[in-house]
Amino acid sequence: MKKRYAVCGVSSRALAMYIRPMVKNFAHVAEFVGMLDIDPLRFQICKEDIPETKDVATYMPDEFDKMIAEQKPDAIIVTSMDCTHKNYVILALKNDLDVICEKPMTTNTADALEIRAVEKQSKGKVICTFNYRYNPVHTKVKDLVNSGKIGRVTHVDLTWYIDIAHGSSYFNRWNRKRENSGSLSIHKASHHFDLVNWWISGIPEAVHAFGALNHYGPNGVFNPSKKDGRHCTGCPEKMQCPYKKRWTTRNSEVAIKDDHLTAFQTTRKLFTTYRPDMCIFDSEINIHDTIVANVRYKNGALLNYSANFSTPYEGYHLAINGTHGRIETREFVGMGAMALPPVHEDGGTQYIDYFPIFEGRERIHVPKNDGGHGGGDPLILEDIFLGEVPDRKFDILAKSVDGLRSISVGDAVYNSIMDGEVKDLTSFME
Numbered sequence: 001m002k003k004r005y006a007v008c009g010v011s012s013r014a015l016a017m018y019i020r021p022m023v024k025n026f027a028h029v030a031e032f033v034g035m036l037d038i039d040p041l042r043f044q045i046c047k048e049d050i051p052e053t054k055d056v057a058t059y060m061p062d063e064f065d066k067m068i069a070e071q072k073p074d075a076i077i078v079t080s081m082d083c084t085h086k087n088y089v090i091l092a093l094k095n096d097l098d099v100i101c102e103k104p105m106t107t108n109t110a111d112a113l114e115i116r117a118v119e120k121q122s123k124g125k126v127i128c129t130f131n132y133r134y135n136p137v138h139t140k141v142k143d144l145v146n147s148g149k150i151g152r153v154t155h156v157d158l159t160w161y162i163d164i165a166h167g168s169s170y171f172n173r174w175n176r177k178r179e180n181s182g183s184l185s186i187h188k189a190s191h192h193f194d195l196v197n198w199w200i201s202g203i204p205e206a207v208h209a210f211g212a213l214n215h216y217g218p219n220g221v222f223n224p225s226k227k228d229g230r231h232c233t234g235c236p237e238k239m240q241c242p243y244k245k246r247w248t249t250r251n252s253e254v255a256i257k258d259d260h261l262t263a264f265q266t267t268r269k270l271f272t273t274y275r276p277d278m279c280i281f282d283s284e285i286n287i288h289d290t291i292v293a294n295v296r297y298k299n300g301a302l303l304n305y306s307a308n309f310s311t312p313y314e315g316y317h318l319a320i321n322g323t324h325g326r327i328e329t330r331e332f333v334g335m336g337a338m339a340l341p342p343v344h345e346d347g348g349t350q351y352i353d354y355f356p357i358f359e360g361r362e363r364i365h366v367p368k369n370d371g372g373h374g375g376g377d378p379l380i381l382e383d384i385f386l387g388e389v390p391d392r393k394f395d396i397l398a399k400s401v402d403g404l405r406s407i408s409v410g411d412a413v414y415n416s417i418m419d420g421e422v423k424d425l426t427s428f429m430e
């Protein structure tokens, strides 16, 4: 029998990642029975883009119970603005329904703990869709650490670069406010913290961080003038803004691929909740674009992490050191790339180097998979809609406890940046 799914938040992510695959690739096992959003324009865009959804029932946020009563879904997919996740996750769990929740599960530690408590009383279970785990390189890193090749993990060194196109896009949208996204230390970095937690089977215990808003906000060095409330579309200062000038001409609007802008520019209608082309130099921005953090884990491992949201190319450097060796890998991607370092030349695929502690090196090339997030998106979808592969060597589909652990590191990072203190997570960490 097909499983029935309703979607809360008909976002760009919902359309591309869940609704389209559900009606095209997984129609033999899944039925899309209802959609809920605060903005009716989102329903219209969904029905126009994906004609198979034209008869799917639509609901406003206060009609969640009505949606459950009328459509009788088996599971709820939560893909709305981050700060609204908690409400729908808890409503679903109270109705004993399974939940598939986009990251971050919620926007602060207290809400994540509340979800965990409600889940314990429910017949429903929460899946957190940490798709980065399914990128074949990241899965291979887990496999290598899990196999014991590097011994006990002592230290992880992770540096993430988010380029001028991708990085600035967060500051164009709702993500730029702590109250909406929890900040980039949660909205974005929870992906990275989850990867480290998972790779090293680590439970985070203590966090200290520094951070700054260097590139965006009114004091951004490339701000053409200190004014609030500008929008990129039709902005008279567009040619004085290097971030936008990079992608436009005097006569064209933003010309890079961006799901949010395309929907906005095609319909030329304003979404009820926000515009995706708000000025990256607005003074309401209250998050950081430069983050460094240290984390100590219960198993003794230490992490040093950094993220920069305005770099010339996109990617990361990762090294995991252990008592018996070290593995390292680098990724370079992104539309902003002017000159990519030549790391993928050796065989054309990303590789992982394994260095045993006393001698030698082994280079492991990881075959690519097509699809979003390094090929992780299509793989996680199979686990979600077809069920998990039974004979895996380790768990990969993340649960609410993983949501909690990643959020609590990100939340501690934000709070530590603000007050300079080391945050102790031991009192509530499971």
Ligand SMILES: NC(=O)c1ccc[n+]([C@@H]2O[C@H](COP(=O)([O-])OP(=O)(O)OC[C@H]3O[C@@H](n4cnc5c(N)ncnc54)[C@H](O)[C@@H]3O)[C@@H](O)[C@H]2O)c1
Residues within 6 Å of the ligand: 008, 009, 010, 011, 012, 013, 014, 036, 037, 038, 039, 042, 061, 079, 080, 081, 082, 084, 102, 103, 104, 129, 130, 131, 187, 260, 273, 373
């Ligand atoms: N796993 C990933 O790699 C990945 C990638 C992109 C986005 N995401 C996540 O997907 C979610 C959507 O992100 P997006 O960038 O596509 O968002 P978006 O800006 O396209 O859409 C946000 C949606 O939330 C809706 N919304 C706002 N308030 C609401 C409310 N009270 N009730 C119901 N709906 C409400 C908006 O109307 C809109 O449809 C976010 O949680 C984001 O973190 C995850």
